[in-house]
Amino acid sequence: xxxxxxxxxxxxxxxxxxxxxxxxxxxxxxxxxxxxxxxxxxxxxxxxxxxxxxxxxxxxxxxxxxxxxxxxxxxxxxxxxxxxxxxxxxxxxxxxxxxxxxxxxxxxxxxxxxxxxxxxxxxxxxxxxxxxxxxxxxxxxxxxxxxxxxxxxxxxxxxxxxxxxxxxxxxxxxxxxxxxxxxxxxxxxxxxxxxxxxxxxxxxxxxxxxxxxxxxxxxxxxxxxxxxxxxxxxxxxxxxxxxxxxxxxxxxxxxxxxxxxxxxxxxxxxxxxxxxxxxxxxxxxxxxxxxxxxxxxxxxxxxxxxxxxxxxxxxxxxxxxxxxxxxxxxxxxxxxxxxxxxxxxxxxxxxxxxxxxxxxxxxxxxxxxxxxxxxxxxxxxxxxxxxxxxxxxxxxxxxxxxxxxxxxxx
Numbered sequence: 001x002x003x004x005x006x007x008x009x010x011x012x013x014x015x016x017x018x019x020x021x022x023x024x025x026x027x028x029x030x031x032x033x034x035x036x037x038x039x040x041x042x043x044x045x046x047x048x049x050x051x052x053x054x055x056x057x058x059x060x061x062x063x064x065x066x067x068x069x070x071x072x073x074x075x076x077x078x079x080x081x082x083x084x085x086x087x088x089x090x091x092x093x094x095x096x097x098x099x100x101x102x103x104x105x106x107x108x109x110x111x112x113x114x115x116x117x118x119x120x121x122x123x124x125x126x127x128x129x130x131x132x133x134x135x136x137x138x139x140x141x142x143x144x145x146x147x148x149x150x151x152x153x154x155x156x157x158x159x160x161x162x163x164x165x166x167x168x169x170x171x172x173x174x175x176x177x178x179x180x181x182x183x184x185x186x187x188x189x190x191x192x193x194x195x196x197x198x199x200x201x202x203x204x205x206x207x208x209x210x211x212x213x214x215x216x217x218x219x220x221x222x223x224x225x226x227x228x229x230x231x232x233x234x235x236x237x238x239x240x241x242x243x244x245x246x247x248x249x250x251x252x253x254x255x256x257x258x259x260x261x262x263x264x265x266x267x268x269x270x271x272x273x274x275x276x277x278x279x280x281x282x283x284x285x286x287x288x289x290x291x292x293x294x295x296x297x298x299x300x301x302x303x304x305x306x307x308x309x310x311x312x313x314x315x316x317x318x319x320x321x322x323x324x325x326x327x328x329x330x331x332x333x334x335x336x337x338x339x340x341x342x343x344x345x346x347x348x349x350x351x352x353x354x355x356x357x358x359x360x361x362x363x364x365x366x367x368x369x370x371x372x373x374x375x376x377x378x379x380x381x382x383x384x385x386x387x388x389x390x391x392x393x394x395x396x397x398x399x400x401x402x403x404x405x406x407x408x409x410x
Contacts, residue, residue, distance in 0.1 A: 004140050004174040005112040012112060017088045017101055024099035024114040027138040030171050035146060038167035040252050044145065047190065048250040050163040051198040053151075054205055058158040061129050067153050067160060069210040070201060071131050074151050078204050078219035079162070079197040083231055084189055091216045095133065096120050104142070106181070106189055111174075113141040121150065129153045132163075137171060142182065144171040162201055164194060179356025183258040191251070192234040195244035199226045199234075202245065258360070263405045264346050265339035265361035269326075269368025270398045272335045273314045275342045277307035278402045283345075298345055319391045326369045339365025346405075 005012075005020075012020070038044040056065030073079065075095070077087035088101040096117055104111040118136035123129070132150035137143055145168030152161050173179040203224045204210050213219065226243075234240035241249055268275035276298065283299035297303065317323050324331050343361015372394060379390040 004142055004172050004178075006174050006178070007110045007112075009108050009110075011086070011103055011110050012088075012101075017112075018090075020101055020112065020114070021088065021090060021099050024101065024116065024138060027099075027114055027116075027140065030137050030139045030141055031144040031169075035167070038145065044167045044169055046167055046250060046252040047194070048163075048165045048248070049194040049198065049246050050161055050248045051202075051244065051246045052159050053162050053198065053201045054160045056153065056158045056160055059155055060124065061153055065153070065158070065160070066205055067129065067131075067151070070151055070160060070162075070205060072214070073201055073204050073210055073219055074132065074149055074162070076216040076219040078210075078222055079149070079201045080220070081193060081196040081200060081231070082221060084193045084196070087220060089216075099138075100135065102141075106185065109178075109181075111142055111178075113143070113171075114138040115141065118146065121148075127155055129155070137168075139172070141171045142173055142178070143168045145169060162198055164197060173356060176356035176359045180360055183356075183360070187251075187253065188235040189231070191237070192231045192240060194249070195234040195240040195246060196226065196231075197244075198246055199244040200224055260346055260405060261343040261357055261360050262364045263401065264342040265364025266368040267398060267401050267405065268339035268342060268361070268365040269335050270372050270394060270401075271311065271314055271318070272331070272338045272365075273307060273311035274398055274402065275338050275365075277304070277311035278406065279342050279346055280304040280307050282406060298342075315395060318395075319388045321387070325373065327373050332366060332369055335365045335369050336362040339363075339368075 054066050061067040086103040098117045100115050102113045115135045119134040121132050130152045134148045147166035150163040203226045264275050280298040281304050284301045284304040340358035340362040344357035379385045
């Protein structure tokens with residue numbers, strides 16, 4: 001299978017893109033779920049935005065209104081801000097099943113991700129005319145899922161509306177730090193891209209750019225006044241949405257991602273066995289089958305019992321004077337391994353271990369170990385609390401954090 005391609009501070013030549021477009025015609029989808037199965041309950045994030053782009057004369061589309069010009073802009077990705085996503089494609093190929101290479105850009109990094117037009121929608125009723133297409137992600141994309149781009153006209157009001165609707169989750173990443181970066185800033189770039197898409201279509205139409213530059217390349221590279229503002233300006237829900245005129249915006253993102261991974265890492269730094277014991281108890285009650293039919297290792301009731309005993313022993317030993325400091329190399333290594341295992345497992349218990357999730361959980365465990373070590377020193381040496389009392393306070397914090405993490409799993 002094809003790995004994700006990425007480059008630093010540069011993109012791909014036309015010949016390189018052409019070769020990859022040809023290869024993309026044979027690539028499989030990087031997901032198996034049917035469209036109706038792509039729900040939040042099944043682990044798919046939902047993102048949607050829509051806005052009125054223009055108002056034409058009421059009634060079915062005619063040569064005098066802007067629908068045909070907007071259709072041309074949508075077909076040739078004029079809505080996509082090239083600072084975030086640049087679409088490479090061959091406009092001479094049939095629309096349905098046309099391969100497209102999306103060049104995703106962020107902070108100097110370029111990722112070349114293959115997609116295919118999986119469906120085309122063209123319909124006219126007494127009330128509406130609708131045109132659009134759906135992109136399906138292929139193997140080698142950092143996201144997995146489907147995304148609809150729909151342009152419609154309300155015959156009664158004459159409103160021309162653009163609608164983006166996507167169901168997605170993480171796809172393939174070339175390295176662990178790309179995954180961590182995506183978790184940290186990816187959603188902000190997605191939101192900015194949505195806001196700018198509506199603003200760009202409106203500006204293309206308003207400035208007459210669609211009449212002056214009818215070919216695909218000009219639309220893809222269109223330099224617009226709206227594009228001169230920083231991308232970060234459009235990533236905010238308030239200001240970005242207001243400037244782009246977005247009327248409806250929906251973000252239903254899975255909660256089993258970054259914060260839960262970090263949370264279990266923090267818990268592992270506090271109590272190395274409590275984090276896997278807590279997760280194992282949860283998975284043993286509600287086991288999740290792996291794609292190959294095997295239950296996750298932490299879902300074993302026997303493993304859950306053993307980890308619970310070890311966690312109880314750790315709670316007791318923590319109050320004794322001979323227990324090694326949590327920042328000693330052996331203890332710190334154990335906590336990092338615990339954070340890596342639980343952080344990765346809780347983020348995607350139905351998948352194989354992800355290096356990115358493991359590193360994130362381990363880093364959170366190490367940071368937590370040092371933080372709570374210093375807090376424990378402060379409590380016992382400066383505030384004069386007995387070690388047992390300070391340990392019991394930390395136990396209470398760990399229990400409260402564990403309860404919140406379990407709630408986030410549902």
